[in-house]
Amino acid sequence: MSQRLRKVVFPVAGLGTRFLPATKVVAKEMLPVLDRPLIQYAVDEAVDAGADTLIFVTNRYKHAIADYFDRAYELESKLAQSGKNDLLAMVQGTLPRHVRCVFVTQPEALGLGHAVLCAKPVVGDEPFGVVLPDDLIVNGPTGAGRPGALRQMAELAASENAGVIAVEEVPRDQTNKYGIVDATPVSERAAKIKLVVEKPKPEVAPSNLAIVGRYVLPGRIFELLEKTTPGAGGEIQLTDAIESLLSEQSVLAYRFEGTRFDCGNKLGLVKATLHMALEDPQLADATRKFMASLANR
């Protein structure tokens, strides 16, 4: 996979049940961390990795994501007329001009693997990224110029000619919430995957290295997904197709540089919000004071 990463898939067709009732009408990916929705952080990371084609796998209820990246003519002309140029730049700056969005529908929520497969007609036979927006990954303060997780992975995929999957060490008692890899270290942050197990109990987990929401995969994965039968929970699992890929080519587990917030659950979203508030010069002091006041409760 020495090709440059151009296409990134965002599977956003899940039901988001952990945020009901809000997710009855608000897509989980539109939940904000401070003033930006989760999907904006994910898109920024993909653009940072070099992507120019963003493929959103949505369901029929998630028009808000398309609307968000579309032009908002009325709002923009009002902001322009009233000279609010900073806000205008912000509204127009959700997506760089050279980047295009493609929307694909997943007719039924049949699992992450199935959602990725829905992007096949747009991706074709080239390496591509997958970003799950509810895993928010930050690497240093905004604007500090440190590479995002997907850029780190794309560079490794190109130099090693391999698939790359982001992993993170998790507490042993949580292995049953993740895909877990068994891998042989090849460098400080990378390890060659021998085996992937979906949600193993702690006593049988081969390690505590958990797969998190970033992947760089070859186009070949689509053919393997087509042959994948429903696994755990009746869903077509991406990890099952990755397991098949292992017998054909090298796939690396990569411990990215950065901090991940699992914003697919409430506590993760709270932590991400506090983290971002502490990074924001206008909010940091007041947030720190507020957090200190909570310590006595």
Ligand code: UTP
């Ligand atoms: P989750 O396991 O977080 O499921 O999916 P979910 O439906 O989004 O949320 P909960 O668990 O009900 O609260 C992981 C990612 O895979 C996508 C989701 O949108 C999310 O980005 N996904 C999952 C799909 O696109 N389609 C599916 O069929 C399943």
